[in-house]
Amino acid sequence: MLNNFICNKKAIFILVTILYFLPNSPAFSQTNLDSLIHKVQIKSQNSYDSIDSVLFSGHTKSYVYFSYGPFDLKLVPYMEEYYFDGYWIKPDSIRMVIKAQRIVAPDSVNVNIGKDTFPIHNPFHYLFDPSLIGFKDSTNEKLWPFYPFALGADSLYYYEKINEIGFGDNKVVTVSVAPKDNDIPAVHGTYQLDVNKNEVVGSDVLFNEATSFVRSSVNRRKDGFSLSVSGSENHKMKTKKALLYGNYWLPTNLEEEFDIRIMGISVKINRIIEFESYIVNPTSPDSTIIKNKKIIYLPDSTLEKKLFADVEYPSKLSREEQEQLIKKIEDKFSAENLFTELIESESIAKQAFRIGLEQKFGTYFRFAQDLGKYVAYNRVEGLRLNYGIDVTNPVLKNSVLSIIGGYGFKDQEWKAGASFLQYLDKKKKIFLEGNLYRAITFEENKKLITTGKNSFTSLLYKGDYRDYYYKTGSNFGIGFHATDNLAFKISAVSQNEDNATIHTRFSIFKYKEKFRSNPGIIEGRLNGIRSVLLYRLYNFDFDLSGEFSNSKYLHSDFSYGFLKSNLQKKFRPTYHSNLNLFLSGAYSSGELPPQKWFDFGGKTFINYYGNLRGVNYKAFTGDKMIASTLEYSINGSALYSLGMKLGIIKALKLTLWNGLGWSSLSAKNKRFAEELNIPTETTTGIYHELGIGISDRLNIFRIDLIRNTISKNIVQVSLNVLR
Structure with a gap:
């Protein structure tokens, strides 16, 4: 019986191996790929040609993250969420009605996203006619990318098969596309093609630098200053599609991110759009939507209360929303x-x-x-x-x-x-x-x-x-x-x-x-x-x-060897506070030359080296060292909510920290300094400092009160600018 089982097991193994290596369909050669791409192009173009207009509705969240150069001062992210009805008319004209809106912004800056700033894509979010590249509508010039699966796109794109998924009637081929000329608005990335239906079923693409559709306006509420700028870069977009009309896959979910720069301000936008419904070639569209005005605001307070009923802080990002956004954006940075x-x-x-x-x-x-x-x-x-x-x-x-x-x-x-x-x-x-x-x-x-x-x-x-x-x-x-x-x-x-x-x-x-x-x-x-x-x-x-x-x-x-390491961990105990842990250490063996010694301590421009405040820059050196700082900061808004009703307190930040450091220099390495101009000061035992700092929210101006093992009972007062 055991022998029969072993024989059957061998037979099954051989059969599976043969089936594995025998293709279910002919090998996918370059000729087959070219043929598939052409068939997909014909289907996509025919569907597009049969569509004159589309009514659609949806929901979007747009997150804006600021990083102020040249000092990289970060602000609380801005977010706009709204529900919309839209109407698209060929070749590329869009009208929208905003029916419910929620805006969360920093106190001093307002970025208007809805009013032509970052327009919603047309249902195709591509151009199908090369003559429309740079097409001007009633408000501004759009540089949408040309669709890789429109007829004639072969002259503009390279195509390469990446892999095949499935078999038989369920085979999907992943195809990489890249433009032949980067001066033409186009995309880089991958598309999934259904081999049997000759249709696009998914995509993950990055817009090239010739693509631009952003119009951005920034204004300050108090002095009325405003600025507009056009252009976007690092524009990446993922789409999920559903077969909603004929052979054309219209998007249901779309996630994109891109960067713009305004007067030294680096702004990163992350947007999620959910298209909830489509009506293709409607016989009688809503007259409100087809008005000449591009964006119409008709907020419905009853609808807003219903849609945003579960939002705890409608006027600001919740702690979870902030964490989620900051994680997503700063991980990219x-x-x-x-x-x-x-x-x-x-x-x-x-x-x-x-x-x-x-x-x-x-x-x-x-x-x-x-x-x-x-x-x-x-x-x-x-x-x-x-x-x-x-x-x-x-x-x-x-x-x-x-x-x-x-x-x-x-x-x-x-x-x-x-x-x-x-x-x-x-x-x-x-x-x-x-x-x-x-x-x-x-x-x-x-x-x-x-x-x-x-x-x-x-x-x-x-x-x-x-x-x-x-x-x-x-x-x-x-x-x-x-x-x-x-x-x-x-x-x-x-x-x-x-x-x-x-x-x-x-x-x-x-x-x-x-x-x-x-x-x-x-x-x-x-x-x-x-x-x-x-x-x-x-x-x-x-x-x-x-x-x-x-x-x-x-x-x-x-002849030497060394290892050195740095670790920084950030915690968020409450909505208004942060806890930061810094650790650094280094160890060496052999005769370590002075240019490789390890230094720590002190302050630099817009940074702390070693994150210690009570000593000068590079105060300590050595061939072995360890340093640590634990820092807790809380915004004045938290103190204001606890009863300290001073107007200025909301603009302040309180910081407490505790720092430790130790370094040593062996005698064999210290002798290198005998004839050279090299600092050799190490810590006497363990250096310790304790401090409290008061600053503005962005930490531009700050006063520190510090007590350490060097000054002993004397409290140092330090004024810092741009630390």
């Missing part, structure tokens, strides 16, 4: 920042991140991109001018090449570099990175302060927060971008490291004072291995990095 920290070349990082979003770019001259990219100022080089060129897909697909050159007018040194990044897989998770360089460098974390901000503070008041040395050499690494917020990279590095000295004393303020000294280094050839792990979420940051060099096995002038 964190994903982009993660790439900038992971990749050595900032320009490569930006271009590679955009390739990961399925955007394609040609030659891009950095001179026009950002002032901070081609002008820098520091105490070693003085004024440095850079010029570079970035090329996407120079030889291989999904690759970026960057070449940059620069000159420091005070150190009179030329700098140059070439960087290359190549994705190795279709999902763009694994990549190779290589760099050749002759440059000035530093060990401080890029999160401490950006090059643009450091140049600004150096020029303004000698606030140069980096310690520099020259490097000449190369590195090569492989990285794994596991998720949007998690990445790992390991690299081999070979470079000469040389001293850098101060060559300028100019600043606008504090002209007679000297710049902070630039510490000396141990010069030599570094051959080593580096690794970094980054995890970035809106309420949790973690990074772990290490470096190893050995004179015997790697023929390096140095």
Whole structure:
């Protein structure tokens, strides 16, 4: 019996294997794909041609998130929710009636979303006629993307099969689309095609940079200031569709996000639209809807009370809504920042991140991109001018090449570099990175302060927060971008490291004072291995990095190893309060050269280095260290609600914190400082500080009262601006 079972089991296994490898339908070749795409185009075009107008209704929530540059001051998100009836007339004219609305906005700024600001898509949200690209309606110019499955789209798009799902009558093919010319409004992304019905059944796309439909207005309630701007970028859209008319799949759920910039204000919009009903080619549409006015507000108070009956705070976002929105939006910011920290070349990082979003770019001259990219100022080089060129897909697909050159007018040194990044897989998770360089460098974390901000503070008041040395050499690494917020990279590095000295004393303020000294280094050839792990979420940051060099096995002038880590966790105890935990630590072995020592303590421009307030910048150093800060802040609105009825208190924030720190420097490493200009101060035991701060809500101006183990019984009073 057992033998029969084994034989039957083998037979079943063989049968399943044969069935698995025998296709249920012919292999899906490029010819088959071209034929399928053409059939889908014919069906889609026929459905579109038979539609003259559509009545529809729906519900939308639009979230707006502000990040005020250049200081990245964040405001409470804005949200508008409304129910609407709409009427679309070919070729692309939309009229809408807003019948119920809920608005949540910060006290000082109102962004009007409904009045032509971010218009609702037409039911197709694409153009089917190439002559309508840039079509002007009664109010503004729309640059909708051209539909990849309209007739004639073959001349504008590339198509590539990604995978097949199902078999027989239920086969769906996922197709990647990309425009041949990025000057034409188009999309990048994927579509799901039903092979047997020749229909589109789903999509996940990103609008290219030539697509624009945003009109944004900002006004301040008190002084009446207003501004309008058009244009959108990083426009991504997901749709779920249902077969509602003939062979055409009209959207039922649509989620999109995009960015706009207004006078240095970065604004990210996230919108969810639910289309609840459609009537195609109505015989007698509502006369209210077909009026010439594009948007008509006819709020029904009875309907609003019914629709928003379960909303606890109609005039503001609930704590859960805020958390959900901030998590969604700031996780996106964190994903982009993660790439900038992971990749050595900032320009490569930006271009590679955009390739990961399925955007394609040609030659891009950095001179026009950002002032901070081609002008820098520091105490070693003085004024440095850079010029570079970035090329996407120079030889291989999904690759970026960057070449940059620069000159420091005070150190009179030329700098140059070439960087290359190549994705190795279709999902763009694994990549190779290589760099050749002759440059000035530093060990401080890029999160401490950006090059643009450091140049600004150096020029303004000698606030140069980096310690520099020259490097000449190369590195090569492989990285794994596991998720949007998690990445790992390991690299081999070979470079000469040389001293850098101060060559300028100019600043606008504090002209007679000297710049902070630039510490000396141990010069030599570094051959080593580096690794970094980054995890970035809106309420949790973690990074772990290490470096190893050995004179015997790697023929390096140095022999050491180190690990260092940073962790930041944010909590939200109540609607009006925040609790932040900061931890950092580092450990080394061998003879660690001074340029690799670990520093902590003190304040920088718009940031705290080590998040300690009671000591100077880089107060402590060492080859081992640990530091921690626990910070609790509460908005004045909470105190006002508890009975402190002072008008000004709503504009204030109260902060309490407790900080600890410890560092040590071994005797063998301390001897490096005997002939060099290197700070060697470590903590005496454990450093401890306790403080209270009072500031405005945005933390621009703040007064701190601090007591620590250095000043003992003396309470320090510190006035901080832009911390």
